[in-house]
Amino acid sequence: MGRWFFFSMVLGVVCWVCEVGSVGGIGANWGTQTSNPLPPSTVVQMLRDNGFQKVKLFDAEDGTLSALKNSGIEVMVGIPNDMLASLASDMKSAENWVSKNVSGYVSDGVNIRYIAVGNEPFLTTYNGSFLQTTLPALQNIQGALIKAGLSSQVKVTVPLNADVYESPDGKPSSGDFRDDIRQLMLNIVKFLSDNGGPFTVNIYPFISLYDDPNFPVDYAFFQGTSSPVVDGNATYNNMFDANHDTLIAALQKNGFGNLPVIIGEIGWPTDGDINANLQYAQRFNQGFMDHISTGQGTPLRPGPIDAYLFSLIDEDKKSIQPGNFERHWGIFTYDGIPKYQLNLRTTNNGALVRAKNVKYLNKQWCVLKPSVSLDDPNLAPSVSYACANGDCTSLGYKTSCSDLDVRGNISYAFNSYYQINDQQDAACNFQGLATITNKDPSTTTCRFGIMIDNESAASLSLAQFRHYDPVFRFGFYVFFPLLLAWL
Numbered sequence: 230m231g232r233w234f235f236f237s238m239v240l241g242v243v244c245w246v247c248e249v250g251s252v253g254g255i256g257a258n259w260g261t262q263t264s265n266p267l268p269p270s271t272v273v274q275m276l277r278d279n280g281f282q283k284v285k286l287f288d289a290e291d292g293t294l295s296a297l298k299n300s301g302i303e304v305m306v307g308i309p310n311d312m313l314a315s316l317a318s319d320m321k322s323a324e325n326w327v328s329k330n331v332s333g334y335v336s337d338g339v340n341i342r343y344i345a346v347g348n349e350p351f352l353t354t355y356n357g358s359f360l361q362t363t364l365p366a367l368q369n370i371q372g373a374l375i376k377a378g379l380s381s382q383v384k385v386t387v388p389l390n391a392d393v394y395e396s397p398d399g400k401p402s403s404g405d406f407r408d409d410i411r412q413l414m415l416n417i418v419k420f421l422s423d424n425g426g427p428f429t430v431n432i433y434p435f436i437s438l439y440d441d442p443n444f445p446v447d448y449a450f451f452q453g454t455s456s457p458v459v460d461g462n463a464t465y466n467n468m469f470d471a472n473h474d475t476l477i478a479a480l481q482k483n484g485f486g487n488l489p490v491i492i493g494e495i496g497w498p499t500d501g502d503i504n505a506n507l508q509y510a511q512r513f514n515q516g517f518m519d520h521i522s523t524g525q526g527t528p529l530r531p532g533p534i535d536a537y538l539f540s541l542i543d544e545d546k547k548s549i550q551p552g553n554f555e556r557h558w559g560i561f562t563y564d565g566i567p568k569y570q571l572n573l574r575t576t577n578n579g580a581l582v583r584a585k586n587v588k589y590l591n592k593q594w595c596v597l598k599p600s601v602s603l604d605d606p607n608l609a610p611s612v613s614y615a616c617a618n619g620d621c622t623s624l625g626y627k628t629s630c631s632d633l634d635v636r637g638n639i640s641y642a643f644n645s646y647y648q649i650n651d652q653q654d655a656a657c658n659f660q661g662l663a664t665i666t667n668k669d670p671s672t673t674t675c676r677f678g679i680m681i682d683n684e685s686a687a688s689l690s691l692a693q694f695r696h697y698d699p700v701f702r703f704g705f706y707v708f709f710p711l712l713l714a715w716l
């Protein structure tokens with residue numbers, strides 16, 4: 230009896246170790262294109278509370294990197310595409326970048342493991358702008374890492390969009406690099422392979438569904454599909470595996486079958502599109518976590534999958550050129566509240582842990598004055614202005630705020646602008662159409678947010694306003710016509 234007990238204890242511990250080991254891969258993307266960011270130290274605490282062992286950043290902000298000191302969290306630091314040209318043309322600028330943005334932080338205890346050179350630089354929307362500069366920038370950064378004595382612990386990579394490879398007949402085993410960039414891709418892959426760098430790819434079943442209304446919805450998820458792809462002995466029941474193995478086939482075909490692969494971004498947005506909602510995001514992300522927790526990998530690459538979820542928190546300043554969903558990729562809201570149940574298998578109770586001690590601005594909202602007539606000619610331009618400078622991506626067909634009436638819509642726009650501008654009085658005027666209220670206008674699904682109080686935000690936004698943005702233009706549009714009228 231005692232021996233059996235001991236045996237099962239040992240078994241229990243071994244299985245605990247193997248379970249933790251098999252999910253050792255989960256990371257998070259931490260983007261900072263937000264109007265009122267959570268303090269970096271709050272985000273780092275959130276990462277730790279939720280058991281993320283790795284984080285991927287899009288640039289090298291000092292506040293972010295400093296907060297990661299001695300956290301033990303592995304860091305991938307990004308280099309924005311607009312820096313590629315200078316890094317490519319000048320070894321000295323690559324050395325400066327490494328010296329300023331890597332060396333010091335590594336000696337200060339930031340666990341930097343990867344440099345991501347560029348971000349999806351070969352997206353077709355960039356019209357080839359970064360085709361000439363990505364590889365030379367990669368080479369110069371690698372050279373600078375060697376010179377700094379960091380090349381054994383810090384590896385280079387390039388996060389690429391999944392359309393750098395394709396399959397002519399749709400079968401993963403027929404995968405190869407896209408014709409127009411084939412030679413460039415082979416040169417990059419060889420360089421990564423020679424220098425111990427992984428291939429990083431972003432895979433988005435959501436985008437496939439967004440782009441193609443005939444895409445089989447269940448194939449985007451992980452619970453089986455009525456339209457599997459049969460490829461020799463392998464049957465693919467989800468797009469992720471098939472897409473991943475199209476890349477593996479492309480690597481194998483060109484002699485790099487053992488190159489490590491990192492999933493740089495994977496996730497599902499929750500708002501701004503008919504297919505971007507809490508149910509689908511939960512289903513996708515939980516399905517993905519369950520899938521990788523088996524440690525089985527894919528038909529062409531059995532074994533653990535190394536991945537970073539996209540994304541940790543919503544970013545209300547992201548470009549919506551790709552679509553309104555862009556600002557809603559977070560598994561947490563802008564203020565660190567879990568959006569849905571997600572078991573990352575990293576915490577004891579299997580639930581997401583919200584951000585702690587978040588400081589908010591006052592409990593007040595900016596809304597349309599009840600007395601204003603909907604025929605008021607100033608309404609339309611005011612709403613356009615509020616939406617252009619605030620965030621109206623939760624308004625529209627099948628979004629979280631689609632239940633609002635016209636007045637609710639207008640109030641939502643006004644409030645967004647007001648909150649993003651730190652609840653400054655001048656940001657709740659709109660030619661007298663708006664007023665401040667203490668009554669929360671939120672509905673069951675539509676949240677009228679209150680922004681985060683970031684102590685330095687006031688002075689920071691003042692500096693911003695002076696250089697370009699809202700309040701100056703706001704003042705211009707509102708007061709200039711008044712001035713004219715008065716004259």
Ligand SMILES: *[C@@H]1O[C@H](CO)[C@@H](O)[C@H](O)[C@H]1NC(C)=O
Pocket residue numbers: 266267268269292683684685686689
């Ligand atoms: C406020 O936000 C800025 C960046 O937007 C950040 O650098 C700073 O650390 C934040 N301040 C606090 C107190 O969190």
Ligand SMILES: *[C@@H]1O[C@H](CO)[C@@H](O)[C@H](O)[C@H]1NC(C)=O
Pocket residue numbers: 288289290308309322325326327329330
């Ligand atoms: C370090 O990174 C920041 C943020 O990406 C960038 O603005 C800055 O130019 C970099 N420093 C150097 C010396 O390249």
Ligand SMILES: *[C@@H]1O[C@H](CO)[C@@H](O)[C@H](O)[C@H]1NC(C)=O
Pocket residue numbers: 354355356358
């Ligand atoms: C790419 O080309 C299109 C059409 O010529 C243009 O509208 C767009 O602004 C270009 N984008 C970039 C990033 O150069």
Ligand SMILES: *[C@@H]1O[C@H](CO)[C@@H](O)[C@H](O)[C@H]1NC(C)=O
Pocket residue numbers: 461462
């Ligand atoms: C399919 O499986 C058989 C038996 O396991 C094996 O001999 C064959 O090579 C496999 N074919 C492919 C295309 O993997």
Ligand SMILES: *[C@@H]1O[C@H](CO)[C@@H](O)[C@H](O)[C@H]1NC(C)=O
Pocket residue numbers: 624625626633634635638
């Ligand atoms: C609210 O605004 C959205 C987005 O502009 C629009 O699609 C919707 O029709 C509006 N609803 C009403 C009731 O006006």
